[in-house]
Amino acid sequence: MTDTATSLPTxxxxxxxxxRPPLARRRPTARARLRTVLKHAVLIAFGLIMIYPLLWMLAxxxxxxxxxxxDPSLLPSEIDMSNxxxxxxxxxxxxxxxxxxxxxxxxxxxxxxxxxxxMAAYAFARLNFKGRKIWFAxxxxxxxxxxxxxxxxxxxxxxxxxxxxxxxxxxxxxxLATDAFFVFLMVQFFRGLPRExxxxxxxxxxxxVRIFAQVMLPLSVPALxxxxxxxxxxxxNDFFHQLIFLTKPDMYTVPIALRSFIDSSSESSWGxxxxxxxxxxxxxxxxxxxxxKYLVKGIxxxxxx
Amino acid sequence: MAGIAELRKLRGSxxxxxxxxxxxxxxxxxxxxxxxxxxxLLITVGPILASLFLSFTDYNLLQPPSWTGxxxxxxxxDDARLHQSLRVTFTYVFxxxxxxxxxxxxxxxxxxxxxxxxxFYRSVYYLxxxxxxxxxxxxxxxxxxGTQGLVNQFLGVFGIEGQGWxxxxxxxxxxxxxxxxxxxxxxxxxxxxxxxxxxxxxxxxAQIDGAGKVRQFLAITLPLLTPIxxxxxxxxxxxxxxxxxQAFVVSGGSGGPVDSTLFYTLYLYQKGFxxxxxxxxxxxxxLLLAIVAGLTAINFVVSKYWVFYDD
Numbered sequence: 001m002t003d004t005a006t007s008l009p010t011x012x013x014x015x016x017x018x019x020r021p022p023l024a025r026r027r028p029t030a031r032a033r034l035r036t037v038l039k040h041a042v043l044i045a046f047g048l049i050m051i052y053p054l055l056w057m058l059a060x061x062x063x064x065x066x067x068x069x070x071d072p073s074l075l076p077s078e079i080d081m082s083n084x085x086x087x088x089x090x091x092x093x094x095x096x097x098x099x100x101x102x103x104x105x106x107x108x109x110x111x112x113x114x115x116x117x118x119m120a121a122y123a124f125a126r127l128n129f130k131g132r133k134i135w136f137a138x139x140x141x142x143x144x145x146x147x148x149x150x151x152x153x154x155x156x157x158x159x160x161x162x163x164x165x166x167x168x169x170x171x172x173x174x175x176l177a178t179d180a181f182f183v184f185l186m187v188q189f190f191r192g193l194p195r196e197x198x199x200x201x202x203x204x205x206x207x208x209v210r211i212f213a214q215v216m217l218p219l220s221v222p223a224l225x226x227x228x229x230x231x232x233x234x235x236x237n238d239f240f241h242q243l244i245f246l247t248k249p250d251m252y253t254v255p256i257a258l259r260s261f262i263d264s265s266s267e268s269s270w271g272x273x274x275x276x277x278x279x280x281x282x283x284x285x286x287x288x289x290x291x292x293k294y295l296v297k298g299i300x301x302x303x304x305x
Numbered sequence: 306m307a308g309i310a311e312l313r314k315l316r317g318s319x320x321x322x323x324x325x326x327x328x329x330x331x332x333x334x335x336x337x338x339x340x341x342x343x344x345x346l347l348i349t350v351g352p353i354l355a356s357l358f359l360s361f362t363d364y365n366l367l368q369p370p371s372w373t374g375x376x377x378x379x380x381x382x383d384d385a386r387l388h389q390s391l392r393v394t395f396t397y398v399f400x401x402x403x404x405x406x407x408x409x410x411x412x413x414x415x416x417x418x419x420x421x422x423x424x425f426y427r428s429v430y431y432l433x434x435x436x437x438x439x440x441x442x443x444x445x446x447x448x449x450x451g452t453q454g455l456v457n458q459f460l461g462v463f464g465i466e467g468q469g470w471x472x473x474x475x476x477x478x479x480x481x482x483x484x485x486x487x488x489x490x491x492x493x494x495x496x497x498x499x500x501x502x503x504x505x506x507x508x509x510x511a512q513i514d515g516a517g518k519v520r521q522f523l524a525i526t527l528p529l530l531t532p533i534x535x536x537x538x539x540x541x542x543x544x545x546x547x548x549x550x551q552a553f554v555v556s557g558g559s560g561g562p563v564d565s566t567l568f569y570t571l572y573l574y575q576k577g578f579x580x581x582x583x584x585x586x587x588x589x590x591x592l593l594l595a596i597v598a599g600l601t602a603i604n605f606v607v608s609k610y611w612v613f614y615d616d
Contacts, residue, residue: 299495
């Protein structure tokens with residue numbers, strides 16, 4: 001379990017997923033069957049408690065505001081979409097504006113992390129250069145550094161550059177591979193790829209750029225997908241940086257826009273707020289459905305949430 | 306989990322052996338590591354040094370920083386809100402993480418042995434981890450534990466009149482603890498992966514020797530799982546100390562009621578980006594670094610006594 005390369009996506013299919021075969025095959029007795037039923041009952045009940053707040057929010061977003069506080073049931077007696085239309089236009093811009101801002105940010109972060117982190121990872125995994133061990137150690141340590149230690153000087157730097165209220169403070173660091181976690185993830189993955197492949201390419205006269213682009217990257221789809229999925233989720237949810245660097249309503253992203261609903265937290269605004277909360281969760285939910293395989297393996301091997 | 310193992314082993318051999326044919330790739334390394342290197346310099350190391358410098362100054366962004374020596378650190382000793390924020394954060398970390406990990410382990414064990422529909426259950430339990438850090442969920446929490454929220458509606462069914470949990474200083478932090486425990490799915494997935502790696506033959510041998518389920522758990526599962534427990538512990542502690550969004554949103558940015566949810570990072574934000582007391586905020590950041598590094602180091606030292614490594 002110390003060697004991630006062997007347990008990264010595709011290396012050991014089913015290492016995380018498939019159910020373990022039962023110890024001994026026996027014909028299920030009535031008692032065993034009862035136990036199975038009980039077990040599932042417990043698992044379903046517990047799962048329902050876990051998910052209930054989410055379902056309740058969804059149901060509430062479809063109820064007239066007055067009913068949210070009186071009727072705890074999940075099935076609205078009548079479906080009312082007005083929370084969505086009201087919420088969409090409740091702030092200074094239509095909600096699509098904030099969705100678009102978040103989308104731009106996510107795309108920029110994706111591009112940055114995928115390109116620069118994989119490049120750095122290639123160097124650590126395959127190149128022999130001076131001080132490699134030391135730089136690698138520094139990279140590992142930078143993963144654990146609390147962002148609060150650097151955020152004040154970063155803010156000063158970016159405000160001097162006139163970058164506050166642009167997306168640059170949020171995208172440029174990603175272009176510079178500051179999400180070292182992904183560098184590490186890909187180093188581990190690259191190490192698991194057979195060396196014979198790049199040796200062969202080298203004999204054929206390929207340089208490092210070609211080996212990287214045409215041999216390593218195509219084989220690294222699982223690692224790249226994991227990076228992309230987690231970059232998406234982190235950037236979409238990243239409230240702290242966006243709160244600090246984006247203060248003009250023009251530049252607001254989804255989390256910052258949602259947060260502005262607090263200021264008008266009278267009872268009548270809960271419905272629209274829930275509606276927009278649901279809208280903000282839809283992209284995460286889609287990523288969850290599409291990327292489950294990578295999500296589970298990524299988290300099992302690296303511990304990123 | 307390799308990050309931790311890697312650091313543990315770093316003093317040993319090089320990260321990976323390099324074929325002799327690839328000696329002296331300095332130029333190529335410069336190309337491939339270029340962006341990372343610039344980032345390290347400008348976005349990480351430069352700011353670390355600047356932050357250390359600023360922590361000894363008085364700086365409000367408008368006038369140039371003026372050197373005040375250890376004043377900021379001395380101020381910390383008398384800052385009642387800082388002490389409160391430390392209390393809140395330590396309580397949050399030390400209550401929610403054991404609960405979260407215990408729940409994660411319990412469910413992983415429950416799910417591990419031949420449950421049909423495992424992928425489905427795993428997804429359901431994991432989903433909150435994925436969404437938990439979002440503003441939307443924090444807003445939901447504000448409502449669920451509000452005066453007329455879901456929890457009180459539920460209690461109302463039994464004729465119990467609840468209170469406004471998030472607006473009461475005795476319970477507000479508790480609601481955030483629950484929020485963190487609710488995201489136990491991520492460590493659970495890691496535990497499940499760890500359980501998968503325990504060789505089946507150990508259990509078969511134990512069964513032949515007549516060991517019962519409890520004995521098997523104590524003698525095989527638990528010792529072999531300690532590296533994963535350790536990994537989860539280190540990671541969750543580092544993360545929890547930096548929690549911000551939940552407290553900010555639930556308290557509307559104030560850390561209230563009566564500073565009962567004043568997370569350390571929230572207070573740092575208020576000082577630095579609200580009051581523009583950048584020097585003090587920098588000093589606070591260094592205290593945070595010292596705490597996180599200290600706890601991680603303690604974790605590593607103590608781990609020698611309870612973490613069992615197979616290799």
